[in-house]
Amino acid sequence: MSESKICQCCLEEVLTTNYLLHSLYCERNIIKCEICDLRIDMKEKDNHMEFHKKVDCQYCQQLFEQGQLEMHKNSCLNKPEKCGFCDLIINIKEMPKHQAKCGSRTEQCQTCQKHIQKKELSFHQGICLQDQQQQSPKRNRLKRNTNDNQLKQSKDDSSVQEIKQSATTRRKPQQQIKQNLKQKVQVLKKQEDNEDEDDDDEDFQKALQMSLNQK
Structure with missing residues (x-):
């Protein structure tokens, strides 16, 4: 070696x-x-x-060697970042205070429609979506049962309506017969009244003729 x-x-x-x-x-x-x-x-x-060679940081204007500058910029307290709750650009040193206030505001969950604090919304949505997926089969079964009951009720209502219409249809001829009989009775009564009047006129004429003959 x-x-x-x-x-x-x-x-x-x-x-x-x-x-x-x-x-x-x-x-x-x-x-x-x-x-x-x-x-x-x-x-x-x-x-x-x-x-x-030293150059200044674009966020805090402190001088750093070129080799150290990139490392410093990643953790510079004046570096602007986007808030995860409202998308505003905030300095890193001010971010905790901002997010404490911003995260306490509520936003509506698109799954359950409840209003949840923004700082808890992501966690809530994960659980809420999972619960929604688990409940979907039960809701579908309930919906099918409700639709079946509504369909059955609709059929029952249709049957009752048909029975009522049938009964009404059967009653109409009977009502018509009664009406026709009533009209015939009225006609016959009228004819009898006319005949009685004619008989009274004939009797009157005979009485008058006999009275004249006696004179």
Whole structure:
């Protein structure tokens, strides 16, 4: 197994057989960064120092090295974020206070139509939807039974109506017969009255004739 040594310039492990050549190159080309003590190639010094250049955070205007800036921006207290309840843009440091008030407002659940606090709405909707799915078969059975009862009642009502119509239809001829008989009786009575009047006239004429003859 080949032996190795640590280079004092770049602090890398190098095979002993290559150490001399490697160390000569490092002494001429490798330098230590004065800021982070990292060993870097002289050709990369400018790029490396750009990494250490400080820039201000766009949210709080504090200065940070380029390498640290992205990490800081993710947790900066002045970073704006969207409220999960109302979609307003609020700074992170103000978000807890805002959400405590905003989350206490109520919103109507589209499943059960109840008004639920926004901070509990997501949890409620999950449970409410599950309950709705479990109750749907029972409601469908109840609905079918209700429809069957309504259909049966409708048929019963139709049967009763048919019976009433049939009875009415049977009564109509009887009523018509009674009416016709009544009319015939009235006609016969009228004829009898006329005949009685004629008989009275004839008797009167005979009496008058006899009275004249006696004279």
